[in-house]
Amino acid sequence: MAVTRADVETALERIEIPGGGNLISRDMVRALHIEDGKVRFVIEAPSPDAARAMEPLRAAAERCVAALAGVSSVSVALTAHGPSEQKPAPSLKVGGHPKPQAEPLKPAGVDRILVVGSGKGGVGKSTVSSNLAVALAKQGRKVGLLDADIYGPSQPRMMGVSKRPASPDGKTIEPLHAHGVTLMSIGLMMDPDKAVVWRGPMLMGALQQMLGQVNWGELDVLIVDLPPGTGDVQLTLCQRAVLTGAIIVSTPQDVALLDARKAIDMFNTLKTPILGMIENMSSFHCPNCGHETHIFGHGGVAAEAEKLGVPLLAQLPIDLETRLAGDGGAPVATGEGPVAEAYAQLADRLVKGGMA
Numbered sequence: 001m002a003v004t005r006a007d008v009e010t011a012l013e014r015i016e017i018p019g020g021g022n023l024i025s026r027d028m029v030r031a032l033h034i035e036d037g038k039v040r041f042v043i044e045a046p047s048p049d050a051a052r053a054m055e056p057l058r059a060a061a062e063r064c065v066a067a068l069a070g071v072s073s074v075s076v077a078l079t080a081h082g083p084s085e086q087k088p089a090p091s092l093k094v095g096g097h098p099k100p101q102a103e104p105l106k107p108a109g110v111d112r113i114l115v116v117g118s119g120k121g122g123v124g125k126s127t128v129s130s131n132l133a134v135a136l137a138k139q140g141r142k143v144g145l146l147d148a149d150i151y152g153p154s155q156p157r158m159m160g161v162s163k164r165p166a167s168p169d170g171k172t173i174e175p176l177h178a179h180g181v182t183l184m185s186i187g188l189m190m191d192p193d194k195a196v197v198w199r200g201p202m203l204m205g206a207l208q209q210m211l212g213q214v215n216w217g218e219l220d221v222l223i224v225d226l227p228p229g230t231g232d233v234q235l236t237l238c239q240r241a242v243l244t245g246a247i248i249v250s251t252p253q254d255v256a257l258l259d260a261r262k263a264i265d266m267f268n269t270l271k272t273p274i275l276g277m278i279e280n281m282s283s284f285h286c287p288n289c290g291h292e293t294h295i296f297g298h299g300g301v302a303a304e305a306e307k308l309g310v311p312l313l314a315q316l317p318i319d320l321e322t323r324l325a326g327d328g329g330a331p332v333a334t335g336e337g338p339v340a341e342a343y344a345q346l347a348d349r350l351v352k353g354g355m356a
Helices: 005-012 048-052 055-066 125-138 155-159 200-212 232-240 254-269 300-308 320-327 338-352
Strands: 029-035 038-045 073-080 110-117 143-147 176-178 181-185 219-225 245-250 274-279 312-315
Touching: 005 029, 005 055, 029 125, 038 048, 038 055, 048 073, 055 073, 110 125, 110 232, 125 143, 125 155, 125 181, 125 219, 125 320, 125 338, 143 155, 155 181, 155 320, 200 232, 232 254, 245 254, 245 300, 254 274, 254 300, 274 300, 300 312, 312 338
Parallel strands: 038 073, 110 219, 110 245, 143 181, 143 219, 245 274, 274 312
Antiparallel strands: 029 038, 176 181
């Protein structure tokens, strides 16, 4: 007998929360997914401090669901929605010259680091990064999202967070949490209306801080949203961090592909594996008549991926819902519908391919 969502929720109603209520009544269960007897979901606590005290509750929920008939395996992730209840340390300085490294940088507890890059701006790289992070979290993965676009950080807006991260000692930075994803961005540390006027060494120092001083916790995958181009941030990451590989985002048009090829050449030169390409804004479906239009051309990224011998990971449409969701701070992958399903399939492909 196959286990159902109702079966799982009924079982979780038996897990009582200190202070009253249960996991379901307190609306703490996220990204519940059931497939072939395999159950995955996320328990979202109100803050990182609360999450740290809820490990026994997570284990109890896992045991409770595992006891259901038809369940072959259970994966329960514990995350938090808000920042720690600590005031930012005024002595925490962001930027500055990087410190010497004895060995390549990889945050403790982070299994894989995927960078999402593009040769040019405006191709939807940040939109893909945020939605991919959410889609992976919905599949039960422990996901982090680092906004490394120092000059134009957009992830705080897209993920719906604005609070300044806390620092208990002026050195360690506590990231924020949203939609099941652990998030850090330079945009959270600076005045949102002020330009970041930094030269290369300060960029490298800030990036080093974002990787090395942030308390990322245990993550299956850290997604890094790169700035466009082939500049200091990309060089620093490829040369100083342990990367699993790069995903290249491009629109189908020739102008975008010209720059995407340069990004690919940079990663190849720096010995960073290219995991695949994503064709974004691949097509537009008119919401009124259903007619499909290829605004930026068609098949350009697929042809480029075949030429390079790398996978075409996804062809994602352009639509109004995606834009509204990003502007509203709740990526389209958090909901349901054709675009959310496209990101779910992309996440599933990365997981099954061992990339995430």
